[in-house]
Amino acid sequence: MSFRKKKGKQTIIFHKPPVIKSWASIVGPKEGEGPWGKYFDKVLPDYLDGQTSWELTETKMLRDAVTMTLEKQAINKDDVDVFLAGDLLNQIISANYAARELAIPFLGLYGACSTMAESMILGAILIDGYFYDQVVAAACSHHYTAQRQFRFPSEQGVQFAPSSQWTATAAGAVLLYNDMSPGIKVTCATVGRVIDKAQKDPNNMGAAMAPAAVDTIKTHFTDLGRTPDYYDLIITGDLGEVGYELAKELFIKEGLPPMENFNDCGVLLFSKKQSDINAGASGCGCSAAMLCGPLLRKMFSEELKKILFVPTGALMSPISTFQGESIPAIAHAVAIELL
Amino acid sequence: MSFRKKKGKQTIIFHKPPVIKSWASIVGPKEGEGPWGKYFDKVLPDYLDGQTSWELTETKMLRDAVTMTLEKQAINKDDVDVFLAGDLLNQIISANYAARELAIPFLGLYGACSTMAESMILGAILIDGYFYDQVVAAACSHHYTAQRQFRFPSEQGVQFAPSSQWTATAAGAVLLYNDMSPGIKVTCATVGRVIDKAQKDPNNMGAAMAPAAVDTIKTHFTDLGRTPDYYDLIITGDLGEVGYELAKELFIKEGLPPMENFNDCGVLLFSKKQSDINAGASGCGCSAAMLCGPLLRKMFSEELKKILFVPTGALMSPISTFQGESIPAIAHAVAIELL
Numbered sequence: 005m006s007f008r009k010k011k012g013k014q015t016i017i018f019h020k021p022p023v024i025k026s027w028a029s030i031v032g033p034k035e036g037e038g039p040w041g042k043y044f045d046k047v048l049p050d051y052l053d054g055q056t057s058w059e060l061t062e063t064k065m066l067r068d069a070v071t072m073t074l075e076k077q078a079i080n081k082d083d084v085d086v087f088l089a090g091d092l093l094n095q096i097i098s099a100n101y102a103a104r105e106l107a108i109p110f111l112g113l114y115g116a117c118s119t120m121a122e123s124m125i126l127g128a129i130l131i132d133g134y135f136y137d138q139v140v141a142a143a144c145s146h147h148y149t150a151q152r153q154f155r156f157p158s159e160q161g162v163q164f165a166p167s168s169q170w171t172a173t174a175a176g177a178v179l180l181y182n183d184m185s186p187g188i189k190v191t192c193a194t195v196g197r198v199i200d201k202a203q204k205d206p207n208n209m210g211a212a213m214a215p216a217a218v219d220t221i222k223t224h225f226t227d228l229g230r231t232p233d234y235y236d237l238i239i240t241g242d243l244g245e246v247g248y249e250l251a252k253e254l255f256i257k258e259g260l261p262p263m264e265n266f267n268d269c270g271v272l273l274f275s276k277k278q279s280d281i282n283a284g285a286s287g288c289g290c291s292a293a294m295l296c297g298p299l300l301r302k303m304f305s306e307e308l309k310k311i312l313f314v315p316t317g318a319l320m321s322p323i324s325t326f327q328g329e330s331i332p333a334i335a336h337a338v339a340i341e342l343l
Numbered sequence: 344m345s346f347r348k349k350k351g352k353q354t355i356i357f358h359k360p361p362v363i364k365s366w367a368s369i370v371g372p373k374e375g376e377g378p379w380g381k382y383f384d385k386v387l388p389d390y391l392d393g394q395t396s397w398e399l400t401e402t403k404m405l406r407d408a409v410t411m412t413l414e415k416q417a418i419n420k421d422d423v424d425v426f427l428a429g430d431l432l433n434q435i436i437s438a439n440y441a442a443r444e445l446a447i448p449f450l451g452l453y454g455a456c457s458t459m460a461e462s463m464i465l466g467a468i469l470i471d472g473y474f475y476d477q478v479v480a481a482a483c484s485h486h487y488t489a490q491r492q493f494r495f496p497s498e499q500g501v502q503f504a505p506s507s508q509w510t511a512t513a514a515g516a517v518l519l520y521n522d523m524s525p526g527i528k529v530t531c532a533t534v535g536r537v538i539d540k541a542q543k544d545p546n547n548m549g550a551a552m553a554p555a556a557v558d559t560i561k562t563h564f565t566d567l568g569r570t571p572d573y574y575d576l577i578i579t580g581d582l583g584e585v586g587y588e589l590a591k592e593l594f595i596k597e598g599l600p601p602m603e604n605f606n607d608c609g610v611l612l613f614s615k616k617q618s619d620i621n622a623g624a625s626g627c628g629c630s631a632a633m634l635c636g637p638l639l640r641k642m643f644s645e646e647l648k649k650i651l652f653v654p655t656g657a658l659m660s661p662i663s664t665f666q667g668e669s670i671p672a673i674a675h676a677v678a679i680e681l682l
Binding site: 011 | 453472
């Protein structure tokens with residue numbers, strides 16, 4: 005009988021919570037100009053960063069975020085047991101090509117913008133279950149690779165909808181480590197279900213993702229008998245302004261108490277004064293870089309002691325949208341605590 | 344310290360090997376006409392099976408394979424702890440939309456044609472590590488969705504290269520179960536690294552994947568101190584004829600003893616008399632259906648007692664190929680034994 009999750013529940017409780025021993029984030033120029041610029045390890049000088057295509061730049065960002073994470077603790081990449089990562093590109097090529105160069109045993113993931121949570125949950129499971137000792141979990145996205153794959157080539161100059169979100173150029177990586185000494189730890193996690201409320205507008209992914217975020221967060225509290233005030237911060241992936249407001253309404257509908265401590269990476273990443281942002285940021289890299297930049301730094305300085313990190317993913321594709329399908333979404337919750 | 348994997352090794356040894364309690368496979372008409380037709384649970388009457396698009400058919404195949412797997416043991420889907428699955432389509436829409444309808448907590452994977460191994464390894468980890476009790480692992484592919492996404496619309500009538508493989512229309516699912524009683528069990532697993540020998544021809548994926556298969560299989564034997572004759576059958580995912588012959592050469596080069604018990608799902612799925620097969624079968628569904636059809640049936644009847652199942656994945660995308668990248672590949676090995 006499993007003892008890390010009760011029957012009928014979705015939340016896993018780690019018995020020997022893995023420590024987040026190291027982390028790193030890299031962002032694009034626009035993200036660097038935003039309110040959190042100084043919290044990221046590296047801001048790219050431009051969107052190519054010396055590469056010949058945006059796709060190569062995205063792969064390099066992911067690989068560099070992993071390398072920086074390991075260098076900070078003088079860890080040799082050959083000592084890492086497994087690399088768990090994903091991105092938004094077709095066939096997750098950024099993660100695949102980064103894994104080729106890192107040469108670490110690799111498990112590729114696709115959870116759209118929820119990928120950072122998925123990689124961290126599986127990483128924590130691998131350590132807590134006594135399978136591995138050192139795991140790297142990571143995710144990335146690039147504005148211009150996403151634009152040409154999901155929307156229109158940027159050169160076409162199509163106008164954004166007010167509810168649309170700006171895909172972040174960003175990567176984040178963490179090193180999860182088997183260590184019983186005090187530190188920033190992954191203490192429990194709620195694996196989400198796919199939720200679809202029949203929203204069909206791909207320019208309003210926040211509205212599609214909000215119900216999934218609310219379902220996972222409510223399940224997390226119910227499973228553990230916790231109230232939202234247990235955490236200093238409950239932060240969703242990238243609902244953006246529209247999804248964030250909708251999530252707040254849904255929390256009330258679902259009978260949850262008011263949450264002053266609820267925020268969203270998509271709302272926070274950019275300043276409202278920045279151009280073309282519309283409803284905020286999105287992309288796997290948005291929540292990954294917010295975690296591996298400002299959030300973990302604030303935990304390290306003890307400004308934040310307990311956070312619930314809830315990246316959200318919209319699970320459609322251009323072809324499913326074209327074929328008239330609605331947008332399914334998912335959210336996974338990761339509890340991170342200073343212990 | 345992890346005790347399910349030794350430091351510096353890639354192979355996990357399960358302490359409480361999860362049982363494959365149930366399984367099901369569904370294939371398309373062409374696969375049904377092949378030599379293993381009678382071993383599959385269902386052969387589709389045509390490539391649409393009552394749906395309005397091939398993409399919807401692919402999703403339905405995956406969902407139906409899961410439902411059949413659960414029905415065989417009268418398991419309620421609400422009692423399944425997690426669903427692990429992936430496919431070849433952009434943003435793994437077949438798995439996402441199947442997960443929406445199944446409403447089981449979901450972790451999406453992308454390992455190209457290695458996905459069935461990835462899902463089974465993570466599923467076995469979740470059970471052996473005392474996280475979950477019942478996990479469904481699955482993968483699927485559809486010939487016509489893959490053709491229009493990766494190659495040319497079938498209507499265009501482009502001729503296949505002799506080294507090209509026919510993407511299988513097939514789905515397979517297993518129910519992994521926390522059960523100490525005798526049965527067909529997942530006993531150990533080797534997580535592969537991404538290997539790239541600079542092969543650039545997307546019409547010859549077998550040649551790109553063979554080095555990855557050989558690397559993982561050799562590592563498996565080295566890690567465990569086993570020789571190939573430990574297994575009744577060592578079966579790779581979908582190298583096809585070209586990759587299979589190359590793998591045999593590479594085994595000799597790597598100093599492994601001759602393996603009479605080595606075969607390949609891509610070589611086996613179709614008969615050589617069938618039209619347009621060229622070098623054999625490919626697709627996530629090829630190895631998934633071969634496992635969840637003939638192979639597990641032969642283990643159930645005790646014709647096979649120990650197999651090493653090694654699905655292989657080519658990790659490129661049309662855009663990476665277009666940009667001149669070579670094809671990285673991966674293979675994961677899953678040891679399945681009658682205990």
